[in-house]
Amino acid sequence: MSSSTLFGISTIAYIIAMIIYIAYLAFRKSQIGVAGTTITLAGFVSQTIAILTRWTESYAQWTALTPESTFALSVMRSAPLRNLYESLIFFVWCLILAYLIIEFKYKNRSFGAFVTPVAGIALAFIDVSGMSKEIEPLVPALQSNWLLVHVMMSFISYATFALSFSTGLMYLILKTEKRTESSYMFWTITTGVFIVILVALGLDYLTFSVAIKNPETLIKGYLFKASFFNQSFGISALSWIAALAFVFLVWRYGYVLRKVISSLSISPETLEEITYKSIATGFPIFTLGGLIFGAIWADQAWGVYWSWDPKETWSLITWFVYAFFLHSRLLRGWRGKKVAIVAVVGFVAVIFTYLGVNLLLSGLHAYGSLE
Amino acid sequence: MEEDKNKTVVDKIWDFFASITLAVVLFALIALTSIIGTILEQNAAPEKNIKLLGKLFGDSLAPTLYPIFEKLGFMDMYHSWWFVTLLLLFATNLIICSIDRLPRIWKLIKDPIRPLPEEHFKNVGIKKEFLLKGKTESIKNAFEHAIKKIGFKLLESKGVNGYQLYSEKGNYTRLGVYITHLSILLMLLGAIIGIFFGFKGSINLPEGKTYAMAFVRGKAITNSADEFEMDTILDALQATEGKSASAAKKLGIDEKTFEAKLKRYGVKPLGFSIRCDNFATDYYGGSNMPKEYRSWLTVIKEGKEVMKKSIVVNDPLNYGGITFYQSSYGMVPGAKGIFILKLTSKTGVSEIKKMPFGEKFIIPGTDLEGALADFSPALAFEPTGRPFTSGEQMTNPAVLIAFTEKGKPKYSGWIMKRYPETGRLPEGHIVELIDYWGVEYTGLSVRKDPGVLIVYLGFAAMGIGLFTALFMSHKKLWVRLVDEKNSTRVIIALSANKNRPAFERKVDKMIALLSKSGEGENQ
Numbered sequence: 001m002s003s004s005t006l007f008g009i010s011t012i013a014y015i016i017a018m019i020i021y022i023a024y025l026a027f028r029k030s031q032i033g034v035a036g037t038t039i040t041l042a043g044f045v046s047q048t049i050a051i052l053t054r055w056t057e058s059y060a061q062w063t064a065l066t067p068e069s070t071f072a073l074s075v076m077r078s079a080p081l082r083n084l085y086e087s088l089i090f091f092v093w094c095l096i097l098a099y100l101i102i103e104f105k106y107k108n109r110s111f112g113a114f115v116t117p118v119a120g121i122a123l124a125f126i127d128v129s130g131m132s133k134e135i136e137p138l139v140p141a142l143q144s145n146w147l148l149v150h151v152m153m154s155f156i157s158y159a160t161f162a163l164s165f166s167t168g169l170m171y172l173i174l175k176t177e178k179r180t181e182s183s184y185m186f187w188t189i190t191t192g193v194f195i196v197i198l199v200a201l202g203l204d205y206l207t208f209s210v211a212i213k214n215p216e217t218l219i220k221g222y223l224f225k226a227s228f229f230n231q232s233f234g235i236s237a238l239s240w241i242a243a244l245a246f247v248f249l250v251w252r253y254g255y256v257l258r259k260v261i262s263s264l265s266i267s268p269e270t271l272e273e274i275t276y277k278s279i280a281t282g283f284p285i286f287t288l289g290g291l292i293f294g295a296i297w298a299d300q301a302w303g304v305y306w307s308w309d310p311k312e313t314w315s316l317i318t319w320f321v322y323a324f325f326l327h328s329r330l331l332r333g334w335r336g337k338k339v340a341i342v343a344v345v346g347f348v349a350v351i352f353t354y355l356g357v358n359l360l361l362s363g364l365h366a367y368g369s370l371e
Numbered sequence: 372m373e374e375d376k377n378k379t380v381v382d383k384i385w386d387f388f389a390s391i392t393l394a395v396v397l398f399a400l401i402a403l404t405s406i407i408g409t410i411l412e413q414n415a416a417p418e419k420n421i422k423l424l425g426k427l428f429g430d431s432l433a434p435t436l437y438p439i440f441e442k443l444g445f446m447d448m449y450h451s452w453w454f455v456t457l458l459l460l461f462a463t464n465l466i467i468c469s470i471d472r473l474p475r476i477w478k479l480i481k482d483p484i485r486p487l488p489e490e491h492f493k494n495v496g497i498k499k500e501f502l503l504k505g506k507t508e509s510i511k512n513a514f515e516h517a518i519k520k521i522g523f524k525l526l527e528s529k530g531v532n533g534y535q536l537y538s539e540k541g542n543y544t545r546l547g548v549y550i551t552h553l554s555i556l557l558m559l560l561g562a563i564i565g566i567f568f569g570f571k572g573s574i575n576l577p578e579g580k581t582y583a584m585a586f587v588r589g590k591a592i593t594n595s596a597d598e599f600e601m602d603t604i605l606d607a608l609q610a611t612e613g614k615s616a617s618a619a620k621k622l623g624i625d626e627k628t629f630e631a632k633l634k635r636y637g638v639k640p641l642g643f644s645i646r647c648d649n650f651a652t653d654y655y656g657g658s659n660m661p662k663e664y665r666s667w668l669t670v671i672k673e674g675k676e677v678m679k680k681s682i683v684v685n686d687p688l689n690y691g692g693i694t695f696y697q698s699s700y701g702m703v704p705g706a707k708g709i710f711i712l713k714l715t716s717k718t719g720v721s722e723i724k725k726m727p728f729g730e731k732f733i734i735p736g737t738d739l740e741g742a743l744a745d746f747s748p749a750l751a752f753e754p755t756g757r758p759f760t761s762g763e764q765m766t767n768p769a770v771l772i773a774f775t776e777k778g779k780p781k782y783s784g785w786i787m788k789r790y791p792e793t794g795r796l797p798e799g800h801i802v803e804l805i806d807y808w809g810v811e812y813t814g815l816s817v818r819k820d821p822g823v824l825i826v827y828l829g830f831a832a833m834g835i836g837l838f839t840a841l842f843m844s845h846k847k848l849w850v851r852l853v854d855e856k857n858s859t860r861v862i863i864a865l866s867a868n869k870n871r872p873a874f875e876r877k878v879d880k881m882i883a884l885l886s887k888s889g890e891g892e893n894q
């Protein structure tokens with residue numbers, strides 16, 4: 001089977017798993033939970049094989065183009081971490097792996113409904129944006145081992161941050177009681193906006209999937225054109241109203257989710273612990289891989305280890321948010337909800353570093369495209 | 372309140388800088404303000420950002436906003452006074468906070484662990500109590516052995532009716548946080564040294580040329596007097612291999628004045644010369660995707676070649692603290708180069724020929740004569756087969772060669788460097804275009820940064836510090852053994868400044884092993 005068929009299978013598996021996990025939250029039948037785990041595992045196996053297949057495909061291409069390259073070098077240069085598409089796939093793979101480890105360790109399936117959507121969204125985004133899936137040989141600047149470990153470690157840390165995002169959000173849902181409470185507003189609005197953006201992306205996809213050639217055209221020509229930026233004033237006004245109404249509904253009825261989660265055998269303390277542990281694991285990996293190895297690569301390639309370009313700066317912003325997280329625990333009265341909010345904000349910064357800089361800021365000025 | 376009154380101003384300032392609240396506020400401030408510089412393009416032409424502001428705030432507001440934002444330093448914000456102040460506050464915070472806490476931490480590290488008074492066993496976070504069969508003496512030996520095995524330093528005290536074993540491990544891991552914080556200061560220090568004692572410039576070095584200086588941003592040359600002055604400076608530097616003292620002497624001016632002129636024109640003497648022997652682009656197979664940009668460089672000092680290296684992106688050349696990076700390339704305007712051809716007759720005799728445009732050559736051992744008739748740096752073909760030049764860069768260099776035999780025209784054709792098969796002649800002779808040399812320049816970034824080593828030291832310290840701070844802990848273990856006739860009551864207390872559950876699991880495992888072996892002895 002080709003790698004793209006296998007990726008397709010794993011995408012579908014994760015989306016089905018997401019639905020099953022949500023059903024598990026609603027009905028709390030252990031058979032449903034087992035089914036969710038089984039399908040996630042199947043998706044993971046399929047994705048693993050797909051990654052290895054793609055690796056061998058690009059290995060074959062690399063050795064054909066550079067017969068003089070040694071075995072070890074060829075393996076590294078063809079590692080499937082070379083563009084946005086491959087890195088998103090790797091991110092999802094790490095996330096699912098981390099999730100399965102947590103599920104196994106804590107014997108609890110309720111995170112599934114919060115982690116699989118992130119995976120599903122990431123994979124769906126690949127198709128929506130129509131990013132290039134071609135295997136292409138590396139341009140000279142990208143032929144660096146530092147870059148390889150930089151990308152790999154960045155995405156491992158992003159996966160741990162995604163995990164802490166999920167558990168942090170669950171913690172907030174569990175711990176907030178009043179609708180007027182700022183933490184309650186924070187999580188309902190964040191979740192509401194998240195879902196609205198997803199739906200809007202989905203509409204774009206359904207409306208324009210044929211027309212999109214590459215992410216740049218998506219951003220410049222199609223992003224939210226099916227909804228918020230629709231040419232027809234009626235549709236765009238309706239979209240804004242629907243979005244606001246939806247966020248309002250999440251705010252109004254968000255406490256229902258609290259009931260669902262609190263009926264599961266998971267304590268806020270466990271959630272807090274997982275949030276801290278995944279950030280404490282992700283932070284050094286991100287610092288070393290994301291910031292330091294990235295700086296060393298830039299130093300080797302261009303002779304500047306830090307140039308304040310938007311991507312670097314956003315990595316630094318993300319880093320400061322997580323440093324904030326680690327230190328806010330030392331502040332009096334800063335356990336619990338406030339810290340969980342920082343964890344959620346941290347992952348929003350990660351998403352922006354990863355996608356926002358390439359997509360939104362590059363739409364603002366001319367530089368930067370999808371690597 | 373009461374306390375505050377007794378404090379001096381210095382104490383108050385100290386407390387301000389020693390607080391984590393300030394740290395957290397600074398994290399937030401630096402992160403939030405940094406966003407501005409990722410939206411507005413930094414150091415860009417004003418029109419660009421005015422257009423951008425127009426997109427964000429509307430075209431009518433943009434012209435008013437721009438000067439305000441410019442005053443606030445937003446157009447080069449990471450070097451603005453207020454952002455640098457934030458960074459300085461951050462560094463001060465880090466230093467004072469560490470100094471403030473270090474004595475206490477040092478005491479925790481250095482003070483040896485003491486036996487735990489009996490009544491304190493109740494108050495320790497994690498406590499275990501159970502009965503083991505066997506004499507206290509032998510149980511003690513077993514515990515001593517087991518504790519040493521997990522790498523703890525062991526101490527022992529004898530009580531009224533038994534023993535207390537107490538031990539600890541990882542005192543020094545408490546320093547992890549300080550190493551992490553120190554590493555940040557190292558990076559900042561390295562960056563500052565780089566800013567004050569280093570430079571970042573560039574040279575566009577044509578093939579075959581030697582330069583003794585690099586160029587940084589300087590005064591724009593607008594008139595012929597400036598141009599003349601700059602030329603004399605450059606000539607003097609070239610003649611003295613980039614030594615400014617000798618160059619100043621040569622021009623008969625004092626060194627200070629000369630340095631000022633260098634600064635004005637953005638000229639950085641290297642202190643040696645660098646020559647580009649060749650530059651070449653390599654492509655993946657028959658595609659137009661670049662695989663490698665390579666420059667062959669030679670460093671010359673006191674007239675001698677002291678270093679030769681070919682550099683590619685990601686693999687620079689370093690000499691005397693100055694590093695040369697492959698960064699761009701291009702054609703030298705109006706340059707006339709030399710064609711290098713390899714001629715191989717069908718009998719296998721081969722010969723390398725170097726010649727300027729217009730010259731002729733003879734295939735060795737034959738009467739076949741070739742003449743260079745045309746050149747294209749980027750030969751391409753229209754669908755009709757008509758050749759044309761598709762660009763100005765040397766993406767597909769090719770020569771048109773017209774062949775004659777004893778004065779009679781025979782045939783002619785394009786020979787492309789990247790496609791050697793185009794040089795196979797009907798008779799079986801081979802003509803290869805090795806290079807059209809001397810027309811391209813290699814664009815080198817030139818950097819001197821004496822601080823970079825300190826920055827790298829900071830990187831290493833950060834790795835070690837974070838690992839220690841987040842994954843290691845100072846663990847303490849007290850074991851009280853109380854004699855109870857034929858068995859021994861074991862009471863264990865443990866503490867760790869981090870990740871207690873993991874330590875507890877380890878001790879549980881140890882206990883399980885000990886109880887098992889104890890049972891074994893009894894049977």
Ligand code: HEM
Nearest residue numbers: 323326327330389390391394461464465468548551555840
């Ligand atoms: C971005 C820069 C910084 C980084 C990456 C950093 C990193 C860390 C890390 C990883 C820890 C351990 C946290 C934990 O155990 O959960 C820590 C603790 C700490 N940091 Fe920072 N830090 C930074 C800046 C600062 C600053 C500016 C201060 C100044 C007040 C500070 C004060 C402290 C203190 C007091 C501790 C606790 C030490 C202890 O537990 O005994 N940090 N830091």
